[in-house]
Amino acid sequence: MLANKIQRLVAETCxxxxxxxxxxxxxxxxxxxxxxxxxxxxxxxxxxxxxxxxPLREVTPNNFGSVQAIIDLVERLQSxxxx
Amino acid sequence: xxxEPKPTTVIDSLRASALVHGDRAxxxxxxxxxYGAFYRRVRHWAQRFVRAGLARGExxxxxxPKSDLFVTAIYATMEAGAAYVPLDGAQPAERARKIVASAExxxxxxxxxxxxxxADELPASLRLALLLDGEDGxxxxxxxxxxxxxxxxxxxxxGADLPEPxxxxxxxxxxxxxxxxxxxxxxxxxxxxxxLNRFIGWAVEEFELTANDVLTNHAGFHFxxxxxxxxxxxxxxxxxxxxxxxxxxDICTLADxxxxxxxxxxYCVPSLLTMLAGSGALTPEVSASLKxxxxxxxxxxxxxxxxxxxxxxxxxxxYNLYGPTETNVCTFHKVRPGDLEQERPVPIxxxxxxxxxMVIDGExxxxxxDGEIGExxxxxxxxxxxxxxxxxxxxxxxxxxxxxxxxxxxxRKDGLLYYCGRKDRMLKVNGNRVELxxxxxxxxxxxxxxxxxxxxxxxxxGQTLAAFYSVRPGDAQPGxxxxxxxxxAWLPRYMIxxxxxxxDALPKNANGKIxxxxxxxxxxxxxxxxxxxxxxxxxxx
Numbered sequence: 001m002l003a004n005k006i007q008r009l010v011a012e013t014c015x016x017x018x019x020x021x022x023x024x025x026x027x028x029x030x031x032x033x034x035x036x037x038x039x040x041x042x043x044x045x046x047x048x049x050x051x052x053x054x055p056l057r058e059v060t061p062n063n064f065g066s067v068q069a070i071i072d073l074v075e076r077l078q079s080x081x082x083x
Numbered sequence: 084x085x086x087e088p089k090p091t092t093v094i095d096s097l098r099a100s101a102l103v104h105g106d107r108a109x110x111x112x113x114x115x116x117x118y119g120a121f122y123r124r125v126r127h128w129a130q131r132f133v134r135a136g137l138a139r140g141e142x143x144x145x146x147x148p149k150s151d152l153f154v155t156a157i158y159a160t161m162e163a164g165a166a167y168v169p170l171d172g173a174q175p176a177e178r179a180r181k182i183v184a185s186a187e188x189x190x191x192x193x194x195x196x197x198x199x200x201x202a203d204e205l206p207a208s209l210r211l212a213l214l215l216d217g218e219d220g221x222x223x224x225x226x227x228x229x230x231x232x233x234x235x236x237x238x239x240x241x242g243a244d245l246p247e248p249x250x251x252x253x254x255x256x257x258x259x260x261x262x263x264x265x266x267x268x269x270x271x272x273x274x275x276x277x278x279l280n281r282f283i284g285w286a287v288e289e290f291e292l293t294a295n296d297v298l299t300n301h302a303g304f305h306f307x308x309x310x311x312x313x314x315x316x317x318x319x320x321x322x323x324x325x326x327x328x329x330x331x332x333d334i335c336t337l338a339d340x341x342x343x344x345x346x347x348x349x350y351c352v353p354s355l356l357t358m359l360a361g362s363g364a365l366t367p368e369v370s371a372s373l374k375x376x377x378x379x380x381x382x383x384x385x386x387x388x389x390x391x392x393x394x395x396x397x398x399x400x401x402y403n404l405y406g407p408t409e410t411n412v413c414t415f416h417k418v419r420p421g422d423l424e425q426e427r428p429v430p431i432x433x434x435x436x437x438x439x440x441m442v443i444d445g446e447x448x449x450x451x452x453d454g455e456i457g458e459x460x461x462x463x464x465x466x467x468x469x470x471x472x473x474x475x476x477x478x479x480x481x482x483x484x485x486x487x488x489x490x491x492x493x494x495r496k497d498g499l500l501y502y503c504g505r506k507d508r509m510l511k512v513n514g515n516r517v518e519l520x521x522x523x524x525x526x527x528x529x530x531x532x533x534x535x536x537x538x539x540x541x542x543x544x545g546q547t548l549a550a551f552y553s554v555r556p557g558d559a560q561p562g563x564x565x566x567x568x569x570x571x572a573w574l575p576r577y578m579i580x581x582x583x584x585x586x587d588a589l590p591k592n593a594n595g596k597i598x599x600x601x602x603x604x605x606x607x608x609x610x611x612x613x614x615x616x617x618x619x620x621x622x623x624x
Binding site: 015016018029031057059060061 | 329332333334335354355357358361362363364512513545549562563564567568571576577579580581582584
């Protein structure tokens with residue numbers, strides 16, 4: 001499932017692989033799970049692993065504020081791609 | 084190229100530019116204002132400061148989001164002969180409170196929300212709080228003896244009656260910049276006009292800046308990089324684009340701004356340049372106007388520097404500038420094509436004119452041999468007069484004699500200095516100076532934490548902050564999210580540990596002290612997964 005996969009990728013990137021640490025609504029930027037230099041690495045990882053191309057204009061704090069926000073972004077981009 | 088005799092102080096530079104370049108832009112974008120009007124506003128604010136009794140040598144603390152108003156407060160403070168104390172607008176109130184208490188300001192420039200967060204514990208030195216967000220709305224309560232007023236943001240007319248500017252000399256303190264302190268208490272580095280003039284005077288000549296240049300102010304005003312952006316621009320009458328906090332890591336906005344404002348001069352930390360170059364946003368159109376890109380604050384991984392260099396116009400110069408806040412920039416290196424072919428970071432180079440860089444070994448003897456590593460000691464008029472209201476055992480005597488022991492390990496090769504790492508527990512995360520001791524002090528404030536330790540782990544993409552903690556017997560074990568939320572109240576965001584892990588007990592050495600080497604091994608096991616925060620054993624710090 002996409003949501004689980006994204007949650008796992010985020011946990012690998014931001015929490016040393018500990019999936020239990022990160023919930024869907026955990027504020028990733030506010031609590032410094034994800035800092036600005038890790039942000040683009042996560043974008044690369046998602047591009048490779050989640051069948052999506054995240055354009056630069058979508059790399060915003062709102063779209064990466066939580067796992068849920070990232071899932072919403074990826075789903076939105078995937079549906080635009082299919083349409 | 085020899086220039087005209089330099090003005091003595093950076094505030095004199097602004098005064099001169101207001102006369103010579105009165106109609107030229109001091110700031111561009113949403114802060115747009117010309118030098119003449121800007122300086123009238125500065126004098127108007129200075130008049131208000133002086134009416135509150137601000138005297139030469141006193142301090143004005145400024146805690147606000149970045150804008151031209153913040154810069155107006157900076158210059159108005161200097162115009163009145165006092166020292167400005169800039170605070171990171173984004174840091175938690177607890178940390179701002181410590182800094183304001185330690186700086187003992189006579190005046191505080193802030194907004195209502197921030198003032199209310201400090202109002203319970205204002206220092207006895209404070210006489211006036213000036214609020215940047217106008218007259219409307221509920222007025223905050225202030226303790227007895229503190230006047231509050233709204234600041235007038237419009238520049239007065241050209242004919243307005245304004246007081247004579249205060250005269251300051253090279254040894255007067257222009258600014259106090261607070262940096263992370265190992266005991267948990269940030270320390271205030273005093274920057275004199277002499278210190279500023281050494282760096283700014285050199286920079287204006289070396290980079291051949293003119294009134295036609297447009298500088299980006301990317302760094303916060305609490306960060307020493309901003310002194311170049313503001314004061315080098317004012318020295319030559321160039322324009323400044325002030326990047327807001329929410330734009331600092333927003334690649335699209337930065338790229339748009341570079342082309343829209345025709346930026347010629349960009350000075351920032353390597354991690355930002357890595358992001359810019361790696362994102363693909365630095366297209367030939369975006370970078371076309373750039374004449375010089377300057378970086379400082381941390382080592383620039385050579386792979387990423389190469390990527391950046393390829394995206395810049397052929398005539399754009401690249402400079403590595405080095406120096407802790409205590410010396411501001413004290414060494415520099417203009418990147419040569421051959422440097423990019425090496426498999427190591429570019430050198431930190433050679434000292435600025437008339438400054439001395441010494442390398443000493445553990446016994447304090449000079450290191451004479453190329454390739455041998457020692458601590459870098461800097462001497463000259465770039466060196467701070469010392470920390471404000473604080474005696475720092477490692478540098479107190481040094482500062483009195485115009486020297487600073489940087490704590491940075493360096494080596495020399497062919498007359499150039501190369502950075503090799505730190506001798507203590509200070510590190511740089513995305514260019515921000517972080518004392519691991521300050522993180523540990525914040526962790527220890529958590530009621531359930533018995534002991535805590537923080538380490539930095541070098542990774543392929545930068546530096547990961549990892550915290551380990553043990554819990555008091557009988558207390559429930561707080562999870563990583565709770566630990567991070569706790570840190571949020573005490574530390575700026577960039578100091579919140581990326582990872583937090585509970586341990587039954589922290590590893591100790593024979594003397595009963597925390598064994599950081601053992602902890603590092605624990606960290607390597609504790610941090611699992613192929614994620615980006617894994618340690619990169621192949622990388623040398």
